[in-house]
Amino acid sequence: MSGQPFIVSASPHVHSERTSEKLMYDVVIALIPVFLVSLYVFGINAFIATAAAVVSCILFEYLIQRYILKSSVTIGDGSALITGILLAFNLPAGIPIWMIVIGSLVAIGVAKLSFGGLGYNIFNPALVGRVFLLVSFPVEMTLWPTAVENNTTLVDAVTGATTLGLIKEGVQFGQTMSEISAQLPSAMDMFYGITAGSIGEMSALALLVGGVFLIVRKVISWHIPVTVLVTIAIMTGIFWLIDPEQYASPLIHVLSGGAILGAFFMATDLVTSPVTKKGMVVFAIGIGVITVVIRLWGAYPEGISFAILIMNAFVPLINSYFKPRRFGSKIKAKII
Amino acid sequence: MLRTFPKGGIHPPENKLTSSKPIKRLPLPKVVYVPISQHIGIPAEIIVDRKDKVEIGQVIAKSGGFVSSNIHAPVAGTVTKLDKIVDTRGYKKQCIVIRTDAKNESNLEEIEYPLRKEIELEPEEILQRISDYGIVGLGGATFPSHVKLQIKEGKKLDCLIINGVECEPYLTADHRLMLEHSEEILVGIRILMHALHVDRAIIGIENNKRDAIDLFKKLTTNESGIQIAALKVKYPQGGEKQLVRALLKREVPKNGLPLDVGVVVHNVGTVYAIYQAVQHNRPLLERVVTVTGKKLDQPSNFWVKIGTPISDLIDAVGGVPENTRKIVSGGPMMGMALKNMDVPVTKGTSGILVISEDEASRGAPKNCIRCGECVDVCPMGLEPHLLMNLSEKGMYEKASQEDILTCIECGSCSYVCPSHRPLLDYIRFGKSIVKQLETKSA
Numbered sequence: 001m002s003g004q005p006f007i008v009s010a011s012p013h014v015h016s017e018r019t020s021e022k023l024m025y026d027v028v029i030a031l032i033p034v035f036l037v038s039l040y041v042f043g044i045n046a047f048i049a050t051a052a053a054v055v056s057c058i059l060f061e062y063l064i065q066r067y068i069l070k071s072s073v074t075i076g077d078g079s080a081l082i083t084g085i086l087l088a089f090n091l092p093a094g095i096p097i098w099m100i101v102i103g104s105l106v107a108i109g110v111a112k113l114s115f116g117g118l119g120y121n122i123f124n125p126a127l128v129g130r131v132f133l134l135v136s137f138p139v140e141m142t143l144w145p146t147a148v149e150n151n152t153t154l155v156d157a158v159t160g161a162t163t164l165g166l167i168k169e170g171v172q173f174g175q176t177m178s179e180i181s182a183q184l185p186s187a188m189d190m191f192y193g194i195t196a197g198s199i200g201e202m203s204a205l206a207l208l209v210g211g212v213f214l215i216v217r218k219v220i221s222w223h224i225p226v227t228v229l230v231t232i233a234i235m236t237g238i239f240w241l242i243d244p245e246q247y248a249s250p251l252i253h254v255l256s257g258g259a260i261l262g263a264f265f266m267a268t269d270l271v272t273s274p275v276t277k278k279g280m281v282v283f284a285i286g287i288g289v290i291t292v293v294i295r296l297w298g299a300y301p302e303g304i305s306f307a308i309l310i311m312n313a314f315v316p317l318i319n320s321y322f323k324p325r326r327f328g329s330k331i332k333a334k335i336i
Numbered sequence: 337m338l339r340t341f342p343k344g345g346i347h348p349p350e351n352k353l354t355s356s357k358p359i360k361r362l363p364l365p366k367v368v369y370v371p372i373s374q375h376i377g378i379p380a381e382i383i384v385d386r387k388d389k390v391e392i393g394q395v396i397a398k399s400g401g402f403v404s405s406n407i408h409a410p411v412a413g414t415v416t417k418l419d420k421i422v423d424t425r426g427y428k429k430q431c432i433v434i435r436t437d438a439k440n441e442s443n444l445e446e447i448e449y450p451l452r453k454e455i456e457l458e459p460e461e462i463l464q465r466i467s468d469y470g471i472v473g474l475g476g477a478t479f480p481s482h483v484k485l486q487i488k489e490g491k492k493l494d495c496l497i498i499n500g501v502e503c504e505p506y507l508t509a510d511h512r513l514m515l516e517h518s519e520e521i522l523v524g525i526r527i528l529m530h531a532l533h534v535d536r537a538i539i540g541i542e543n544n545k546r547d548a549i550d551l552f553k554k555l556t557t558n559e560s561g562i563q564i565a566a567l568k569v570k571y572p573q574g575g576e577k578q579l580v581r582a583l584l585k586r587e588v589p590k591n592g593l594p595l596d597v598g599v600v601v602h603n604v605g606t607v608y609a610i611y612q613a614v615q616h617n618r619p620l621l622e623r624v625v626t627v628t629g630k631k632l633d634q635p636s637n638f639w640v641k642i643g644t645p646i647s648d649l650i651d652a653v654g655g656v657p658e659n660t661r662k663i664v665s666g667g668p669m670m671g672m673a674l675k676n677m678d679v680p681v682t683k684g685t686s687g688i689l690v691i692s693e694d695e696a697s698r699g700a701p702k703n704c705i706r707c708g709e710c711v712d713v714c715p716m717g718l719e720p721h722l723l724m725n726l727s728e729k730g731m732y733e734k735a736s737q738e739d740i741l742t743c744i745e746c747g748s749c750s751y752v753c754p755s756h757r758p759l760l761d762y763i764r765f766g767k768s769i770v771k772q773l774e775t776k777s778a
Contacts, residue, residue, distance in 0.1 A: 006663055011666075016751055328588055
């Protein structure tokens with residue numbers, strides 16, 4: 001035998017081409033249509049906010065890992081990039097950059113690295129950043145530039161309320177749905193993205209294109225997004241049928257308030273969602289129900305961020321409860 | 337719709353480079369190294385000594401118990417040493433070294449027996465023959481075949497399954513055997529049906545071997561009792577439990593055997609060896625081995641004498657290519673990486689795979705991102721990421737509760753893990769400790 005010795009390792013000796021980096025970059029690709037719509041609607045502001053979030057998330061991950069944790073730096077794995085993009089997509093376009101930086105620090109520093117980094121975090125980092133900003137800066141976080149024209153500077157920006165914001169306000173003032181609906185964008189506008197809201201929740205169409213891409217590439221399965229949206233539709237549908245003057249239609253609920261963004265991109269985060277399909281369905285029903293409860297009776301017009309974070313906390317429990325059926329066992333999954 | 341097992345499984349690139357290469361006979365080896373433990377169970381007992389002259393087919397090590405098997409001289413020659421040698425599993429094992437007598441004519445005969453269809457032996461005689469002639473499971477598990485054929489009182493058996501799945505990528509030994517010796521295999525199946533008193537047999541073949549499926553279908557048009565089933569290509573369908581589930585929708589119970597659901601499974605290679613033993617009095621002296629790899633000059637299928645050093649096989653395909661970093665005995669999913677090429681071919685060696693530098697090393701493991709891929713592909717319904725974690729942390733009792741011992745070590749979890757985590761390595765480690773603990777407490 002000549003040259004180097006042979007490598008002796010245990011089987012298997014072949015490996016699939018998929019790596020976690022490739023999964024992460026597929027998510028980034030899936031977000032491109034959404035980003036393009038946001039550029040069209042909000043112009044340069046969407047770009048600035050997204051760039052600020054991405055740069056600060058990656059920078060904080062680098063600085064914390066390098067100087068505080070003194071561990072290996074993992075900014076190349078794409079996860080900080082995704083956290084940055086998703087954080088920005090959950091913010092209004094005109095928000096001051098220093099707030100984005102604080103949100104990024106909370107997302108990466110608190111929600112991700114203090115739990116042990118990628119794979120160990122319980123809560124979706126981008127959503128923790130978003131919710132932190134929402135409760136800390138409620139005014140700035142609900143100042144929605146409208147999509148009437150392409151605003152290039154913040155000064156000119158016209159602000160308006162989101163669809164669900166208008167409904168919540170109207171209902172509180174005793175207006176009926178038919179009175180409120182005069183002010184609402186049409187369902188088609190919401191579908192294509194001509195509405196008020198955060199950077200990434202504009203166009204249901206663009207979100208669906210990205211979401212379907214992720215399902216086709218098998219990065220996510222259909223179970224979570226479909227179940228979340230169906231649950232929201234059924235639950236709001238029941239109340240709408242009971243009293244259409246008091247409750248908005250399920251179509252409005254599904255197309256607004258970041259429901260599609262949350263269902264396809266936030267709730268499906270691999271780390272913070274259950275492992276088995278059964279578990280995913282339970283997790284998603286929980287998200288749908290909590291979202292609707294917050295929207296109809298809570299203090300916030302939108303609720304999916306809170307719903308996802310609450311259900312994130314249940315994931316370890318769901319994982320130990322909904323196990324795959326063992327081959328050759330007569331009884332269904334053992335409950336421990 | 338092609339049949340398959342419902343839960344889990346993967347479809348790695350098939351890379352069956354040698355599926356159209358007829359089986360050639362490897363030149364007679366100068367020396368053979370015959371381990372006395374080529375089967376699962378008790379090692380055989382050596383009954384020859386140094387300098388003994390042995391004839392081809394002579395018993396050189398006697399079965400050491402019920403779950404054991406005779407070992408025969410694969411060549412005529414002289415015993416030069418009783419030595420220890422590292423086997424394909426990496427353990428030092430006792431072996432008998434025989435220098436081939438190149439002048440002995442029996443070594444050079446290439447006997448082509450005419451097909452013998454009539455089965456004259458009684459079931460007990462058939463069992464005795466299979467036991468005497470050292471037949472073990474040639475699919476890789478090397479379980480002594482006669483043990484599988486002795487049906488305990490009270491067990492009901494209604495179907496014989498013949499495993500022609502060959503789900504491992506690269507390997508084509510069973511495929512070629514099915515194409516070139518289909519008649520003999522069918523007689524072998526009849527012999528087994530006669531010995532087991534069953535009137536139904538199914539040959540399961542994956543759909544990437546259409547030619548073998550069509551051939552068997554043609555040959556069995558007028559035969560009753562033998563069915564041919566085309567299966568969807570999915571690894572690890574050659575696993576007994578997966579195959580029984582795919583063909584009959586019966587699920588072998590946890591810690592059970594196919595017999596618990598009325599089935600006995602035999603590999604096509606074993607069936608051919610049984611035909612040779614029962615119809616032509618031939619002990620198990622040789623087997624088909626696929627020698628393959630993307631960089632090899634002429635990947636081939638060979639008839640190889642048991643005990644032939646692997647270096648002989650590699651030489652026959654044009655030598656070790658440059659940049660070779662790994663040599664595997666068996667397929668890429670479950671095979672054993674070898675330290676060197678002095679290791680001999682044994683009854684369980686189905687292939688030799690040569691892997692070059694670019695594919696030989698593993699990616700660096702990263703954190704688990706809980707994608708659940710390993711859970712999705714596990715054919716046993718286990719949670720590999722959890723079992724790895726428990727093994728790593730030494731929580732063996734919990735690992736045992738999570739059914740770690742039912743893992744069949746197919747490697748699908750390690751194959752798909754996007755973070756390159758060594759899942760199966762840790763599960764194997766956990767299994768070995770759990771087994772030790774359970775035998776201690778028992």
